[in-house]
Amino acid sequence: MKSLYDFIQKFGPLFKKGGKLEKLYPIYEMGEGFLFVLPLRTKIGAHIRDAIDMKRFMITVYVALVPAFIFGIFNAGYQHFLSLGISVTILQIILKGALVVIPIYLIVLVTGGIWEVLFAVFRKHEINEGFLITSFLIPLIVPPTIPWWQLVAATTFGIVIGKEIFGGVGMNIFNPALVARAFLFFAFPKAMSGNSVWTVFGEKVVDTYTSATPLAVISDTISSSGGIIEALADKGYTLWNMFLGIIPGSIGETSTLMILLGLFILLLTKTASWRIVLSVFVGGYAMSTLLNQFAPDPTHIFALPAHYHFVMGGFAFGAVFMATDPVSSCSTNKGKYVYGFLIGVLAILVRTLNPAYPEGMMLAILLMNTFSPLIDHFVVQANKKRRLKYASQ
Amino acid sequence: MKVIKLHRGYDIKLTGETVRTIEQAQFPPKIAFKPTDFIGLKPRLLIVTGDEVKVGTPLAYDKNNDRIKIISHVSGKVSEIIRGERRVIEAIVVETNGIQTGEHLNFDLKNLNKESVIKALLDSGLFLNFVQRPFNKIANPADTPRDIFISAMDTAPLAAEDSFILKSNENSFQKGIDVLTQLTSGKVRLSFKYEDKAFTEFNNCELYNFTGPHPAGNVGVQIHHIAPIKNANDIVWSCSVQAVILIGKLFETGKINQDILVKVAGTAAEKRYYFKTKTGAEVSSFLGKNEENSRIISGNVLTGQKIEADGFIGFKDNLITVIPEATEPEFLGWLNPGFSKRSWWKTFVSAIITPKKVFKADTNIGGGNRSLVINSIYEEVVPMRILPSYLIKSILAEDIEEMEALGIYEVAEEDFALCEYICPSKTEFQQIIRQGLNLMEKEG
Numbered sequence: 001m002k003s004l005y006d007f008i009q010k011f012g013p014l015f016k017k018g019g020k021l022e023k024l025y026p027i028y029e030m031g032e033g034f035l036f037v038l039p040l041r042t043k044i045g046a047h048i049r050d051a052i053d054m055k056r057f058m059i060t061v062y063v064a065l066v067p068a069f070i071f072g073i074f075n076a077g078y079q080h081f082l083s084l085g086i087s088v089t090i091l092q093i094i095l096k097g098a099l100v101v102i103p104i105y106l107i108v109l110v111t112g113g114i115w116e117v118l119f120a121v122f123r124k125h126e127i128n129e130g131f132l133i134t135s136f137l138i139p140l141i142v143p144p145t146i147p148w149w150q151l152v153a154a155t156t157f158g159i160v161i162g163k164e165i166f167g168g169v170g171m172n173i174f175n176p177a178l179v180a181r182a183f184l185f186f187a188f189p190k191a192m193s194g195n196s197v198w199t200v201f202g203e204k205v206v207d208t209y210t211s212a213t214p215l216a217v218i219s220d221t222i223s224s225s226g227g228i229i230e231a232l233a234d235k236g237y238t239l240w241n242m243f244l245g246i247i248p249g250s251i252g253e254t255s256t257l258m259i260l261l262g263l264f265i266l267l268l269t270k271t272a273s274w275r276i277v278l279s280v281f282v283g284g285y286a287m288s289t290l291l292n293q294f295a296p297d298p299t300h301i302f303a304l305p306a307h308y309h310f311v312m313g314g315f316a317f318g319a320v321f322m323a324t325d326p327v328s329s330c331s332t333n334k335g336k337y338v339y340g341f342l343i344g345v346l347a348i349l350v351r352t353l354n355p356a357y358p359e360g361m362m363l364a365i366l367l368m369n370t371f372s373p374l375i376d377h378f379v380v381q382a383n384k385k386r387r388l389k390y391a392s393q
Numbered sequence: 394m395k396v397i398k399l400h401r402g403y404d405i406k407l408t409g410e411t412v413r414t415i416e417q418a419q420f421p422p423k424i425a426f427k428p429t430d431f432i433g434l435k436p437r438l439l440i441v442t443g444d445e446v447k448v449g450t451p452l453a454y455d456k457n458n459d460r461i462k463i464i465s466h467v468s469g470k471v472s473e474i475i476r477g478e479r480r481v482i483e484a485i486v487v488e489t490n491g492i493q494t495g496e497h498l499n500f501d502l503k504n505l506n507k508e509s510v511i512k513a514l515l516d517s518g519l520f521l522n523f524v525q526r527p528f529n530k531i532a533n534p535a536d537t538p539r540d541i542f543i544s545a546m547d548t549a550p551l552a553a554e555d556s557f558i559l560k561s562n563e564n565s566f567q568k569g570i571d572v573l574t575q576l577t578s579g580k581v582r583l584s585f586k587y588e589d590k591a592f593t594e595f596n597n598c599e600l601y602n603f604t605g606p607h608p609a610g611n612v613g614v615q616i617h618h619i620a621p622i623k624n625a626n627d628i629v630w631s632c633s634v635q636a637v638i639l640i641g642k643l644f645e646t647g648k649i650n651q652d653i654l655v656k657v658a659g660t661a662a663e664k665r666y667y668f669k670t671k672t673g674a675e676v677s678s679f680l681g682k683n684e685e686n687s688r689i690i691s692g693n694v695l696t697g698q699k700i701e702a703d704g705f706i707g708f709k710d711n712l713i714t715v716i717p718e719a720t721e722p723e724f725l726g727w728l729n730p731g732f733s734k735r736s737w738w739k740t741f742v743s744a745i746i747t748p749k750k751v752f753k754a755d756t757n758i759g760g761g762n763r764s765l766v767i768n769s770i771y772e773e774v775v776p777m778r779i780l781p782s783y784l785i786k787s788i789l790a791e792d793i794e795e796m797e798a799l800g801i802y803e804v805a806e807e808d809f810a811l812c813e814y815i816c817p818s819k820t821e822f823q824q825i826i827r828q829g830l831n832l833m834e835k836e837g
Binding site for chain 1: 718719723726739740754758759762772780802810816
């Protein structure tokens with residue numbers, strides 16, 4: 001490997017200050033950093049440093065997303081063959097799923113990568129590894145049937161408007177992946193809602209196949225016969241099915257199990273804030289339990305228990321992977337409790353009170369992204385006040 | 394005795410610990426006085442190269458305050474004045490002659506009062522041991538500090554043990570404390586580790602116990618929890634255990650005595666003992682042959698100064714750490730599960746399966762510089778009611794009022810060394826804090 005390292009180093013002067021390709025330095029830095037952890041020595045400040053860097057941090061988050069991604073591939077294939085009513089081998093399922101999901105991922109990755117590199121070159125900063133996560137998140141929160149050109153538009157919007165116009169990573173207000181999804185949701189509502197977008201259908205659909213998502217089922221208050229849980233079960237949506245994720249939905253959002261696996265990785269490695277995740281679920285639990293008390297009849301959407309909310313739609317995915325985005329969430333530990341709690345409350349509120357927007361989680365997080373600086377502001381003010389108090393003694 | 398329990402912080406566990414034995418180092422052939430050891434001191438030379446100096450000869454004074462002088466504690470000849478960029482004086486080197494002849498100094502040791510104590514400390518050069526907060530700089534002899542704080546628990550990696558330094562110097566230490574009480578309108582406040590019994594018996598001072606990981610031993614953290622600094626005019630001083638002993642000795646004997654104990658640690662050091670030597674000694678007089686390609690640090694790995702093999706130990710330092718420099722690139726390092734990575738984070742396998750493992754330190758920075766992204770983690774290693782990322786950002790924005798409100802008076806560079814250590818964006822926290830303190834002092 002030493003020879004490869006020396007070989008790369010030979011090109012260094014070409015890209016560094018004064019070199020012919022100085023402008024492309026971010027690309028060189030990315031490639032060099034991809035291949036090697038450089039033996040760069042500390043110059044000022046602490047002589048020893050932690051082995052962590054942004055690359056490692058982001059890779060860890062990436063790894064946490066892999067279970068949901070792999071399951072997403074499986075489920076896209078599984079739902080396809082289920083709607084056709086054909087039973088096939090697992091290999092065929094995965095092959096079909098991969099044909100659906102991998103192109104979506106590659107399109108997002110390439111689109112996002114181009115923007116990131118462009119901005120890095122023009123702004124003369126290093127390429128931030130954050131785009132790896134954004135471009136991994138976007139495919140997981142879109143329906144498998146998403147038209148590719150819309151995907152390119154949404155990724156561009158998410159990265160440019162959601163992140164770069166604020167000055168790049170660390171300065172954005174909103175989670176760029178969610179901005180991309182919100183863009184899709186409002187610009188191309190037909191591709192993002194209704195019953196037909198969540199499954200890649202074949203030539204025919206068997207009668208037994210339910211294409212409506214659980215969130216659509218519960219919004220449809222006409223259905224009656226027992227309670228709302230029975231209404232869901234009628235359509236095949238048992239708690240267990242939804243927990244496992246073998247239901248139609250956005251590519252990576254369906255399986256709560258896989259998301260929990262990701263959460264385990266995030267918390268074990270300290271790469272996500274447990275404060276946020278915990279308080280999102282607490283907020284969601286509190287709000288849905290409160291609504292339960294006001295349910296006019298057992299089939300009403302208000303009657304849905306909290307644990308059903310948690311396994312439906314994007315609640316779990318949003319709590320674990322979106323709300324915890326270190327940039328757009330609160331920057332104070334105390335603020336995180338409030339931030340998470342309100343996301344949980346709002347997500348359930350939007351979901352239940354406004355069936356026109358079944359995906360309350362996305363809107364709740366985006367809204368709280370807007371408010372997180374305000375929450376931080378109060379925490380910071382409290383910190384200052386406390387100091388003023390003893391300073392004036 | 395008040396017990397203060399701190400939870401936030403982090404102990405970096407490093408190999409290269411020292412054997413707890415004392416070796417007598419040779420009389421240092423050269424001793425350097427580095428004005429850069431004293432933040433805020435602008436030196437004006439009183440000697441030129443070639444001058445003979447004695448114990449007690451002033452070598453330089455502070456342009457801002459001519460009562461503050463750098464005093465030689467050896468006799469010999471000024472062999473060199475080392476200048477750095479823009480001719481800043483980096484070191485005044487004295488070649489010792491082995492014989493210690495003194496200037497005729499008359500210290501008034503009988504009447505302990507503020508004036509006599511300050512005069513004795515200034516004339517002996519020991520005054521330079523005091524560090525003032527706010528601003529973490531040299532103290533001003535005209536001030537009467539609200540309190541004087543002594544931390545007898547250095548929690549930094551591989552730090553010298555204060556109880557070991559204290560051993561058989563207890564009387565001098567008590568004498569030193571008695572002297573210090575003359576300088577403050579308040580109290581002398583001594584903090585030490587909960588389990589450390591060496592410091593429990595001292596009088597004339599308030600005793601505090603601290604528990605918790607680094608930086609619980611930082612005097613700034615202790616001040617924050619005992620009696621926080623209120624504003625720019627709320628002045629407190631601090632000094633080390635070694636300095637209190639030296640002050641005590643001065644008042645016991647009437648002689649300038651800068652014999653100190655220096656710990657040598659770090660995997661790249663050949664002889665890892667405590668050495669008896671003198672303040673400012675040339676490190677080659679007691680360091681053995683170090684490994685090739687190693688870095689010598691006067692002080693600890695977080696806050697110390699890099700020195701060369703022919704360099705000198707810092708005025709206030711009791712520790713020389715020698716660690717290997719980073720040399721080898723690591724292929725596809727980000728893919729490495731990391732079975733032997735030293736990290737506060739848990740993204741490496743070693744941090745999860747062997748959290749107690751002791752690691753070899755090298756100077757690898759570990760990654761590229763990035764924007765500050767993960768803002769809330771720094772709170773986890775600063776056991777004060779300070780919001781590190783907000784303070785840092787207010788400094789970068791040069792927002793004086795905000796810096797003041799967020800507590801800049803209470804902090805020093807060293808209190809943020811761990812933030813710098815754990816930062817995945819490799820932000821230079823200590824340097825930013827220094828900028829903030831300088832700006833605050835100038836504009837505030």
